[in-house]
Amino acid sequence: MANPNKNPAFMFGYRLYVAAFFIFLAAPLIAAGAFAFNDSLFPALPWQGFTLDWFFNDTEPKLGMFHDRRLLRGLYYSFIIGILVSTLSVFVGTTNAFLFVRGNFPAKNFFYILMILPLVIPGVILGISILVLASNMANGVEDRFNLELEFLRPGILLVVLGQFSFITTITSLVITARLKKFDYSMEEAALNLGASRIQVLRSVTLPFLRPAMIAAGIVGFLVSFENFNTTLFLVGSESPLTITMYDRMAKVGSTPVLNAVSFFLIVGSGLLALISVAVQRDPPS
Amino acid sequence: MQSDIKRLSLILLFAPFALWILLLIILPHLGMVVLSLREKVAPRVYEFGFGNYIDFINEPIYWNTLLRTGSMSILVTILALLIGFPIAYYIAKIAGRRSRGALFLLCLIPLWVSDLIRAFGWILLLRETGVFSSFLQWSGMVSEPIEFLYNDVTVVMGLVYTVILFMIVPLVSTLDGMDDAMIEAGYNLGGNGYTVLRRIIVPYAMPGIVSGCIVVFMMTAGSYLTPILLGGKNSSWFTEQIYDQFITRFNWESGAAFGFLLLAFTSFVVWLGLKLSGQTLANTVAKS
Structure with a gap:
């Protein structure tokens, strides 16, 4: 224990403060999730009884999220974008980790x-x-060559590039941290036993990095999935889920179907976050 | 031969990094600056000039919004530090071994839930027909519904809520690395709780504090959803002006100028903070 002269009243107050903080942290998430189960057309009190209609019902006005075409399409686009961004950023994050941990080149600090x-x-x-x-x-291409490059207009590619541009920093930091802990003697041993450099990379170094790569991939996927600010400017007609939800919140007004989506996302991202923490733990030996 | 291979692999490793930074960070920002220096003199005719920046200076609404965004972001950063530091200290130093991991996880999970959902949750709690208002009426403390949304206090509270975990997480990892013996030595040498905090704990945690402050400040100044959803149409947040110029008015030149001004202004504040605290970007943000 770090604090030797503990005053019981002070410690009681301190614990109360910590508890209050966690209630503050959880309150809006609970509110956003709980109203998904309220049998009412509005996400507000009073409580009208428990229902799963906002997930599974297939008729208006209580159209459940799993029958709402636009929400499902948003979910699908978010998923595609998230997979693309996390794959790309884990790849570049891994090359960056090798570059900055192993490489020796001028102005390394500046590039870092x-x-x-x-x-x-x-x-x-x-x-x-x-x-x-x-x-x-x-x-420029249109004026000069009279060619319309559709992929440079707002759309999925730009959203992926926009998110990739900062998520790569996150994946690089996660993978770099792991590579720094790598014990060089393991590679040397494999080399002495006659393995080629490529074989060492494939059978020693990359397996060591795998937990960090998986964790970085999950984090990248989650950050991509929840991103709004960057996506807002780059989105075309294929709106990911956050944009679809925002449109609905701002224009149509909220119905509990948004709570159902919130519940789904809170549980989903909570589980993914748990997995990303669990894979980074070294297995007990 | 050996050195050739080394060189080749270095180039191969450098290529993705260079493509990423050059094509997605440096070139776009240069393009933004160039665009912001174009003035529209007639339809589809442009001239080089500082017109967009002069417009910004001449229109008090614009720079007032930027100053307001900046000062509120500084306030949010300070509040996040003051509220978050005791929590981080509790998790890193006071909680038992088992509850430490659990508390840290409880901090990490909301981090990955979208801002949109968190703001939505606050709206459901705070609006006129929301949970708090209903509860106050039910308990008889008030007779009329109360609107808690659309004021500056709520916006600041919502922003603190959105960013505070980005303060706590680097603080926990910094404090975690601190040897308890240092704190005990401080007490044994006759220091009281306050001097130990000021002379030992805070200096040790400085890289974490600065790193948390930078990330929190930049996130707050660049946030869009929370001020708009909790502050309503009159929240006057600078990112809203940028969105307005780009999407609503389709005036990209002026939007680019605003974007550059936001970047320059926030970078200046961060630079000032680093200078005042004697830290660098490399030993703070990079470490967390």
Whole structure:
């Protein structure tokens, strides 16, 4: 224990404060999730009784989330975008980890800071700057060659690139931290036993990195899934779930179907976050 | 031969990094700056000039919004630090071995839930027909419904809520690395709780504090959902102005200028904070 002269009244107050903080942390999540089960057309009190209609009912006005075409399409696009972003960013994150842990090149510190930078650039600015560049390129090609490059217009590709631009920093940091803990003698042993460099990479180094790569992939997927600021500027007609939900909240007004989606996402991301923590734990030996 | 292979692999490793930083970070930001220096003189005719920035200076609404965003973000950062530090200290130093992991997990899970859902939850609690208002009426403390949304206090509270975990997580990892013996030595040498905190714990935790503050400040200044959803149409957040210029008015030149101003302003505040605390970007944000 770090604090030797403990005053019981002080410690009681301290614990109360910590408890109050966790209630504060949980309150809006509970509110967002709980109203999914209220048998009412509005996400508000009074409690009208328990129902699962907001998940499974197939008729208006209580259209459940699993029958709501637009929400399902949003979920599908979010999923596709999340998979693409996490795959790409884990790949570049891994090469970055090798580059900065193993590589020796001039101005390494400067480049390392460049790698951190995307994490502190506001998401809105990443969004608009990528939108501006892509549109400039598309317009230039159109004016000069009379060619319409559809993929440079707002749409899935730009959303993926926009999210990838800062999620790669996160994956790089996670994988770099793991690679730093690697014991070089393991590689040397494999080399002495006659393995080639490629074999060592495939059978020694990459398996060691695998937990960090999986965790980074999950984190990348979650950050991509919940991203709003960057996506807002780059989205075309294929809206991911957060954008669809926001539109509905702002324009149509909220019905408990949004609570059903919230519940689904809170549980889903909570489970994924648990998995990402669990895979990073070293197995008990 | 050996050195050739080393060189080749270095180049192969450098290529994805260079493509990423160059194509998605440096070039887009240069493009944004170039665009912001174009003035529209006639339809589809542009000229180089500082017109967009002059417009910004001449229109008090714009720079007031930027200053308001900046000062409220600083307030949110300070509040997040003051509220978060005792929590991080409790998790890292006071909680027992088993509850420590559980509490830390409880902090991590809401981190991965979208801002949108968290703001939605606050709306359900705080609006006129929301849970708090209903509860107060039911308990007889008030007779009319109360609107808790759409004021600055709620916006600040919502922002603190959104970002505070990004303060707590780096603080926990920094404090976790601190040897308890250092604190005990402080007490044994006759320090009281306050001097130990000020002379030993805070200096040790400084990299974590600065790192948390930078991330929290940038996230707050760049946030869009929380101020709009909890503050309503009159929240006057600078990102809202950027969105307005880009999407509603389709005035990309001025939107790009606003984007650059937000970036320059927030970077300046972060630079100032680093200078004042004697830290660098590499030993703070990079470590967490």
